[in-house]
Amino acid sequence: MKTTLIPAAALVLCVASATAWAAPGTVLRNEKLYSQPSASARVAANVPKGARVEILAKQGGWLRVKAGNSTGWIRLLSVRAGAGGLGGAGVGDVVGAATRRSDPSRVVAVAGLRGLNDEDLKRAQFNADELARMEALGVTAAQARSFARQSGVVAVKVAELPKPQPEQSSSPWGNN
Amino acid sequence: MKIKLTLLAVALASLSGAAAALDLGKMLEDHIKEELNKDRQTQPAPEAAPDAATPPQSKQKVDLRQLGQTLLTGYSLEEENRIGQQISGNLLGAVPLVRDDNLQNYVNLVGNWVAQQSGRQEITWRFGVLDTEAINAFAAPGGYIFVTKGLYRLLNNEAELAGVLGHEIAHVTGKHHLKLLKQSSLIGALGQAASSKAKDSDQMVQNLIGNGAEIMARRLDKDAEHEADRVGMVFAARAGYDPWGLPSVLQDMAALPAGDKRTSLLYKTHPHPADRLAALGEAVDGRLDAVRGKELADRFYRIR
Structure with missing residues (x-):
């Protein structure tokens, strides 16, 4: 049952699977293409920020991409998927939206959905029953530990990530 | 520092009358006391340190904005x-x-x-x-x-x-x-607390967070x-x-x-x-290259 549901859901939502993307992407920083998904592998090519790539596959923190005539592995976080380019929420995405609008699977996915907007949130009235339900569904730390153990998920030490420099603003949201 | 303490004392006095019965009023009071104690501990016996018993000189001098930023350095877990x-x-x-x-x-x-x-x-x-x-x-x-x-x-x-x-x-x-609450809504809530417009503590918290879940x-x-x-x-x-x-x-x-x-x-x-x-x-960058964790696609709970 599960095996038939998964591809169907992926098709309807047009969510690319983890292994076969073949989707457009844009390089977010000057980067290297490696022959293998490892920073110690041979460098196949250099790709500049803004370069358009075709995403072919994903493996851990790496994407296999085609950039011009070169194919190789690039860090997952050095590329954005989608047609929007570097612009983030800017001009690039408007173009991206326009080019995607003709995709019929997208239209199916978006039509007739129950959304949630800021007006809904503003008008919201306290729902004590639903909150009680949520409280009751909580689990204990021991239950969660046991669940992790069942699949061999083990806590490991990982250092904090530094806030990238230079600082872009002096807001009060810094590390606590 | 002296100005800050005076301000706190004045604020405490003005709040305690109108809002002491309200939970949030109590919360604010507790904050004020905490702040005062903190200052006492860090300041070895300042001669002219005003305390909560000092009669407020002028209630009109309470700057709610400054008060808010001074008081709510943190919320208690409760x-x-x-x-x-x-x-x-x-x-x-x-x-x-x-x-x-x-x-x-x-x-x-x-x-x-x-x-x-x-x-x-x-x-x-x-x-x-x-x-x-x-x-x-x-x-x-x-x-x-x-x-x-x-x-x-x-x-x-x-x-x-x-x-x-x-x-x-x-x-x-x-x-x-x-922090967002502290920045944006606190001043209004403090005003409400001081004027005791709100009926109960639920209303106080609602005033603090704004309309619904906005x-x-x-x-x-x-x-x-x-x-x-x-x-x-x-x-x-x-x-x-x-x-x-x-x-x-x-x-x-x-x-x-x-x-x-x-x-x-x-x-x-x-x-x-x-x-x-x-x-x-x-x-x-490369900081997580050596981290190997599990994806657990098999155990992932799929919904219709």
């Missing part, structure tokens, strides 16, 4: 819970939980495990999947975490769920919404979102998951067309995923 409950109850009034206890249980088990890596063990964490196709996730103070069904549908494995929950957990541990539709500073991405990714990795879960979800969101109505609220309140990926890339 206050944080109270605020979180109100926000969460309101949010659940806008959209209920998905009626699937197995799903809710699964998300709680994964989320609680990730939250155990956060260092805030005193919090009672609760997780819920909201019954809406909108793609979003929310965190309320006190450890209430929400993921929408629309976002859940984008996920491919447990590591991606852990990454998303890690981001929201990081908002709680970073107290980002509490605080969930407010944009946090983008630095807070980038921080939650960094911290959340590390929480998931510490929990033993593949650290690339959150970035993978951001990629899937980046690949959605800009006109997708499911993301309209998300992009009102969050930087675009392309910007988040770029910022996260700067921070991560």
